[in-house]
Amino acid sequence: DAIRRTPVVMLTAKGDETDRIVGLELGADDYILKPFSPREVVARIKAILRRSRPGAQEPEPATLTYRELRMDVGRHEVRCQGRPVALTSKEFRILQALLSSSGRVLSREAILSKVWGEDTHVIDRTVDVHIAKLRRKIPSLVTAIETVKDVGYKLRES
Known part of the structure; x- marks a missing residue:
């Protein structure tokens, strides 16, 4: 691709x-x-x-929302039920990719490419570890982020 x-x-x-x-x-x-x-x-x-460049055609919205989750991309802030959620840069970018994909499946490779870039040597299981951390930090994502076996992840439609 x-x-x-x-x-x-x-x-x-x-x-x-x-x-x-x-x-x-x-x-x-x-x-x-x-x-x-x-x-x-x-x-x-x-x-x-x-x-x-990916995303050069469409500017990313300044605020992404999903149920009680609100992401302010410009301020690099995430709030769940009004409370701030502390995320690492990689967690933030993975969540942003999921929120932007609007119910579509993102392969592990696509997430790696969006978050780590094309020229990095990171194994795809790294994505799994970061998804697990996101689920721990934002409990509502435990069921919201759906694992698509042998492919990747998608955010269930709200």
Whole structure:
């Protein structure tokens, strides 16, 4: 899945219209012909990376709610029944991913990617440990976070 989201820029001397069309139809995000300016190439790559970031299309809501749980993303605060809940950064981001997924199953790999990033070497069981900690800290999540066997987790619809 991460490979499919990787932007592709073709730098080539083949300038025929057919070559450009084939390159773009095969999945290239941009097709740059020789000779080119290195500064222009860098600017084009930065533009593509800005657009390809997860969540770049839709801004995250400032406040996420689920039953009696309220998450203020901007303030990095979680409240349950009006009381503050102390969460680590990773717990906060896992909960945010679950709240944002609105009932859809998130695989362990997807959670790892969202919370730890693509280039980390963390085993998927780490997600299980953090989910267990979330369930201990917020008792209403014990039944709200559903384990989907051999896949991952989802938040039951409220």
